[in-house]
Ligand SMILES: CC(=O)SCCNC(=O)CCNC(=O)[C@H](O)C(C)(C)COP(=O)(O)OP(=O)(O)OC[C@H]1O[C@@H](n2cnc3c(N)ncnc32)[C@H](O)[C@@H]1OP(=O)(O)O
């Protein structure tokens with residue numbers, strides 16, 4: 001059975017802060033995004049990329065996904081960032097302000113050239129573009145299909161609200177349409193949707209509420225600004241034991257239904273048919289990825305394919 005790659009928590013770590021970088025191995029997030037963009041002041045752009053390269057060269061036993069957020073490609077730093085960090089082998093590049101599919105394609109071409117230069121397999125470096133403007137949201141459906149390197153699309157609500165000339169609220173009503181469109185784009189392309197940061201690192205209740213909302217919408221995880229946010233995210237994304245137990249019953253029930261020659265059956269008085277089974281299989285795959293169960297799911301048998 002294929003296991004979903006968990007990307008519940010992607011923690012930003014400023015690339016100019018050695019004391020923060022050195023703790024990356026002990027953070028329990030699914031990944032980190034070492035930042036060369038907005039967390040780094042202009043006066044430290046050059047020093048930060050060297051620091052990040054050295055850090056990655058010395059961090060050989062990687063225990064989480066490592067993504068580097070470079071500066072946008074239309075700035076004077078973007079290409080230098082790539083040249084500095086790629087030889088130290090991050091897993092992927094987060095491309096900020098990915099307003100169009102063309103800019104992601106440009107990065108794709110640049111990564112191919114670096115891979116050839118470094119003698120690496122083509123496609124080794126992944127891309128996580130940030131959708132963080134009105135233009136980015138409008139184009140995200142095409143952006144999500146712009147290259148095979150994409151692990152997902154990330155939504156950036158701080159810049160998005162700035163681009164719309166509105167305030168970001170904790171309730172997040174102003175983000176609903178954009179978030180939904182980013183999720184559609186990702187699901188249609190078969191990639192993951194990563195939600196934006198929650199900036200108030202002291203408000204765990206607010207973070208819990210927002211994470212519950214974005215999970216309901218279809219996001220796979222969130223970008224984070226503070227290590228204290230990791231546990232809250234993981235708690236919200238953990239499948240509930242009762243849901244896993246129910247999913248197991250659904251899979252069992254549909255197999256019995258098929259043996260009886262029908263595609264629909266009643267379980268505790270509720271109808272179980274093909275879409276219910278698909279959702280149950282998703283729950284079981286997620287539970288598998290969380291290490292809650294270890295079972296072989298034969299999808300051909302479950303879905304009744306010949
Ligand atoms: C809109 C955007 O682009 S967001 C992406 C760019 N921004 C960032 O990367 C910001 C990263 N986060 C931070 O700088 C901070 O967490 C802030 C500013 C949000 C909050 O700061 P504080 O309230 O001072 O943090 P807090 O008191 O929780 O720090 C506790 C410890 O965790 C460390 N820490 C905090 N955030 C991080 C982080 N993101 N990565 C690594 N270590 C961190 C601190 O250095 C501190 O370590 P210490 O105890 O050894 O001194």
Ligand SMILES: O=C([O-])CC(=O)C(=O)O
Pocket residue numbers: 130132154155156157158159160195196197223
């Ligand atoms: O990833 C994020 O959410 C941070 C960001 O750049 C933004 O919101 O503009």
Ligand SMILES: [Mg+2]
Pocket residue numbers: 038096132156158159
């Ligand atoms: Mg931003």
